[in-house]
Amino acid sequence: xxxxxxxxxxxxxxxxxxxxxxxxxxxxxxxxxxxxxxxxxxxxxxxxxxxxxxxxxxxxxxxxxxxxxxxxxxxxxxxxxxxxxxxxxxxxxxxxxxxxxxxxxxxxxxxxxxxxxxxxxxxxxxxxxxxxxxxxxxxxxxxxxxxxxxxxxxxxxxxxxxxxxxxxxxxxxxxxxxxxxxxxxxxxxxxxxxxxxxxxxxxxxxxxxxxxxxxxxxxxxxxxxxxxxxxxxxxxxxxxxxxxx
Amino acid sequence: xxxxxxxxxxxxxxxxxxxxxxxxxxxxxxxxxxxxxxxxxxxxxxxxxxxxxxxxxxxxxxxxxxxxxxxxxxxxxxxxxxxxxxxxxxxxxxxxxxxxxxxxxxxxxxxxxxxxxxxxxxxxxxxxxxxxxxxxxxxxxxxxxxxxxxxxxxxxxxxxxxxxxxxxxxxxxxxxxxxxxxxxxxxxxxxxxxxxxxxxxxxxxxxxxxxxxxxxxxxxxxxxxxxxxxxxxxxxxxxxxxxxxxxxxxxxxxxxxxxxxxxxxxxxxxxxxxxxxxxxxxxxxxxxxxxxxxxxxxxxxxxxxxxxxxxxxxxxxxxxxxxxxxxxxxxxxxxxxxxxxxxxxxxxxxxxxxxxxxxxxxxxxxxxxxxxxxxxxxxxxxxxxxxxxxxxxxxxxxxxxxxxxxxxxxxxxxxxxxxxxxxxxxxxxxxxxxxxxxxxxxxxxxxxxxxxxxxxxxxxxxxxxxxxxxxxxxxxxxxxxxxxxxxxxxxxxxxxxxxxxxxxxxxxxxxxxxxxxxxxxxxxxxxxxxxxxxxxxxxxxxxxxxxxxxxxxxxxxx
Ligand SMILES: Nc1ncnc2c1ncn2[C@@H]1O[C@H](COP(=O)(O)OP(=O)(O)OP(=O)(O)O)[C@@H](O)[C@H]1O
Ligand SMILES: [Mg+2]
Numbered sequence: 155x156x157x158x159x160x161x162x163x164x165x166x167x168x169x170x171x172x173x174x175x176x177x178x179x180x181x182x183x184x185x186x187x188x189x190x191x192x193x194x195x196x197x198x199x200x201x202x203x204x205x206x207x208x209x210x211x212x213x214x215x216x217x218x219x220x221x222x223x224x225x226x227x228x229x230x231x232x233x234x235x236x237x238x239x240x241x242x243x244x245x246x247x248x249x250x251x252x253x254x255x256x257x258x259x260x261x262x263x264x265x266x267x268x269x270x271x272x273x274x275x276x277x278x279x280x281x282x283x284x285x286x287x288x289x290x291x292x293x294x295x296x297x298x299x300x301x302x303x304x305x306x307x308x309x310x311x312x313x314x315x316x317x318x319x320x321x322x323x324x325x326x327x328x329x330x331x332x333x334x335x336x337x338x339x340x341x342x343x344x345x346x347x348x349x350x351x352x353x354x355x356x357x358x359x360x361x362x363x364x365x366x367x368x369x370x371x372x373x374x375x376x377x378x379x380x381x382x383x384x385x386x387x388x389x390x391x392x393x394x395x396x397x398x399x
Numbered sequence: 400x401x402x403x404x405x406x407x408x409x410x411x412x413x414x415x416x417x418x419x420x421x422x423x424x425x426x427x428x429x430x431x432x433x434x435x436x437x438x439x440x441x442x443x444x445x446x447x448x449x450x451x452x453x454x455x456x457x458x459x460x461x462x463x464x465x466x467x468x469x470x471x472x473x474x475x476x477x478x479x480x481x482x483x484x485x486x487x488x489x490x491x492x493x494x495x496x497x498x499x500x501x502x503x504x505x506x507x508x509x510x511x512x513x514x515x516x517x518x519x520x521x522x523x524x525x526x527x528x529x530x531x532x533x534x535x536x537x538x539x540x541x542x543x544x545x546x547x548x549x550x551x552x553x554x555x556x557x558x559x560x561x562x563x564x565x566x567x568x569x570x571x572x573x574x575x576x577x578x579x580x581x582x583x584x585x586x587x588x589x590x591x592x593x594x595x596x597x598x599x600x601x602x603x604x605x606x607x608x609x610x611x612x613x614x615x616x617x618x619x620x621x622x623x624x625x626x627x628x629x630x631x632x633x634x635x636x637x638x639x640x641x642x643x644x645x646x647x648x649x650x651x652x653x654x655x656x657x658x659x660x661x662x663x664x665x666x667x668x669x670x671x672x673x674x675x676x677x678x679x680x681x682x683x684x685x686x687x688x689x690x691x692x693x694x695x696x697x698x699x700x701x702x703x704x705x706x707x708x709x710x711x712x713x714x715x716x717x718x719x720x721x722x723x724x725x726x727x728x729x730x731x732x733x734x735x736x737x738x739x740x741x742x743x744x745x746x747x748x749x750x751x752x753x754x755x756x757x758x759x760x761x762x763x764x765x766x767x768x769x770x771x772x773x774x775x776x777x778x779x780x781x782x783x784x785x786x787x788x789x790x791x792x793x794x795x796x797x798x799x800x801x802x803x804x805x806x807x808x809x810x811x812x813x814x815x816x817x818x819x820x821x822x823x824x825x826x827x828x829x830x831x832x833x834x835x836x837x838x839x840x841x842x843x844x845x846x847x848x849x850x851x852x853x854x855x856x857x858x859x860x861x862x863x864x865x866x867x868x869x870x871x872x873x874x875x876x877x878x879x880x881x882x883x884x885x886x887x888x889x890x891x892x893x894x895x896x897x898x899x900x901x902x903x904x905x906x907x908x909x910x911x912x913x914x915x916x917x918x919x920x921x922x923x924x925x926x927x928x929x930x931x932x933x934x935x936x937x938x939x940x941x942x943x944x945x946x947x948x949x950x951x952x953x954x955x956x957x
Binding site: 165166201204205206207208225226227229230234236238240241242243244245246249252253254256257258259284285287 | 401402405406408409412413416418419422500501503504506507508509510511586588687690693694880882
């Protein structure tokens with residue numbers, strides 16, 4: 155579904171690599187958790203997957219489409235929740251959602267159904283008619299998530315999707331991720347909440363200083379004994395920094 | 400709806416705040432009334448200029464009538480609009496197409512980059528129509544009243560006004576797109592954007608000057624002028640050579656039948672011929688340039704972190720300067736006066752059309768005639784103050800905070816101190832502009848040291864109340880919601896109001912000076928009175944600023 159081959163990226167032609175020769179395969183029907191310390195390169199990787207940043211080196215294909223060579227088809231296969239909440243303040247929520255639906259070519263019948271589903275789920279029916287300017291942090295996140303999911307794409311790319319969501323909405327989103335996968339679709343998301351990753355993900359990738367330092371199922375990562383994901387994460391990312399310094 | 404139309408609708412809606420206005424209309428009548436009141440104030444303020452411009456145009460119309468070419472005013476109006484759009488278009492285009500906040504969001508959508516380019520181009524185009532209308536409507540109406548043309552004329556005029564901004568904007572787009580493409584390959588991005596666009600601006604300016612000074616090689620000057628005066632559109636072609644579309648517009652409007660159609664055809668054809676290749680090019684290089692600005696420069700040399708402290712007022716002052724210098728749009732709009740002023744003053748040294756312009760020479764001769772008298776100093780310092788008042792930094796200082804206003808509100812520094820720091824930062828820019836311009840002026844007009852010093856000092860003093868007026872306006876009604884920084888500084892009415900206030904102060908001081916000179920007062924008394932007026936204005940301004948800052952801060956919402 156998502157294939158990252160030998161991708162590197164350094165910002166503004168700098169010498170430091172934000173992402174350094176990473177390769178990943180994410181399969182159909184899988185929830186893939188992307189973990190790593192602050193500044194490790196998660197957002198950079200995600201922005202390259204979604205076509206926001208040009209890829210420095212290497213290739214990324216989404217649903218069989220190369221994101222650089224065939225960006226429109228690749229983007230049509232994805233729903234993307236970015237790490238910022240910066241959206242058009244002066245539009246109302248429903249105007250924003252309609253715009254997204256137009257852009258992804260969602261028909262009127264479908265759009266009504268899926269927008270209503272998510273607005274109901276997130277309890278945003280009332281707010282949808284008001285300017286986004288008047289929303290709280292979490293409400294903005296809910297509108298962005300709704301926008302990303304409403305065209306029912308086979309691949310979800312979520313950059314820290316739980317930030318700002320209240321416990322109930324976070325729970326609903328997690329259930330939604332599970333349901334999406336069961337239908338044979340794919341979710342790729344970054345998070346700092348290890349419990350979520352532990353419970354939700356089929357496989358986990360850990361990135362540190364631009365390099366993938368571990369990929370696998372939770373069992374594979376626990377090379378020995380019955381360690382928690384937290385202790386695995388701390389051990390791995392700590393070693394990484396020792397090597398570098 | 401097609402993707403493109405949907406995108407265009409979104410951009411227009413968001414840029415002009417249509418939904419927000421609709422929402423306020425239903426739920427927040429107070430906001431609505433405030434907006435309506437403000438619009439009225441602005442219309443009245445603008446009304447003066449429309450009036451002056453119309454008056455000027457009808458005077459020109461009378462004069463042009465004597466030379467048998469009343470249509471000349473159409474050429475003048477359209478050339479003025481076209482050139483203004485051409486010179487400043489680069490900044491609009493850079494702001495809307497490359498430095499907007501929504502670049503990242505748009506890049507993640509399945510929309511072709513040429514569509515994004517087109518929607519943003521149209522957005523900028525819509526923003527230029529008020530300028531085109533302002534410059535075109537008065538001459539169009541005045542000419543019609545004289546020539547009695549009828550309805551078809553007005554329809555043609557509408558088409559011409561709609562097409563007028565396209566050629567200059569396409570040129571600006573091409574230049575900015577090439578600049579951003581070059582930038583995407585380099586490391587010192589911000590620096591290159593700032594210097595690059597200033598260089599492009601200057602190049603356009605000088606290029607235009609060159610275009611103007613190009614004399615057709617056709618016998619003696621006398622022959623040339625006879626030729627110009629004898630042919631029906633001789634004068635139009637001669638004046639319109641600075642902006643060729645203005646000739647087609649004039650002919651399309653003043654002729655009838657085939658000739659009018661031919662010129663309208665030219666306008667359409669050239670607009671399309673300019674636009675289409677640039678649009679096609681955008682599908683190749685637009686996105687790369689746009690996303691380049693998402694990447695911050697990373698200095699690979701690790702500089703030592705410094706932990707030096709400063710006083711609160713200096714902190715605010717330094718912070719203002721830093722943010723201006725590091726945000727290309729702010730740097731350009733704030734510092735443009737520092738560049739334009741000296742360039743205009745130096746230009747006559749290089750010869751060219753400006754130096755030979757008889758009107759300008761007459762003005763220089765007139766100024767020379769005053770010798771070193773106070774009149775001369777007053778005129779010079781008036782000009783310097785005018786350039787200093789072009790500074791957009793001071794009257795957008797609160798607007799530029801935008802969504803980060805919470806920082807100012809939450810830090811433990813008194814609003815008055817913050818206002819003082821912001822004022823000093825803005826004032827220092829105006830001052831830099833006035834001083835740089837005065838040096839260039841001294842050089843090209845060979846001023847004596849005394850005249851230079853008194854002009855510079857007088858304008859430095861006069862700029863203080865001018866800046867105060869600017870910051871007061873912005874404090875009273877900051878524009879805090881914007882999608883790209885251009886909206887905060889360039890498309891901010893406060894900047895226009897600030898310049899109007901500055902012009903009013905300069906005019907008032909000039910009137911006082913003129914009156915005193917008429918009364919034949921001694922220079923000492925003259926300067927003394929002006930100094931007192933400036934001091935009084937400044938004092939009043941400072942007091943009002945202190946009071947308002949304290950009061951307004953609590954109700955500002957970021
Ligand atoms: N716009 C930018 N310009 C320059 N460098 C950047 C930019 N964004 C990120 N970086 C650098 O790239 C590296 C990776 O950053 P990235 O945002 O991908 O980290 P992350 O893993 O998402 O971190 P976090 O958990 O904090 O979100 C960091 O060293 C960061 O400094
Ligand atoms: Mg991140």
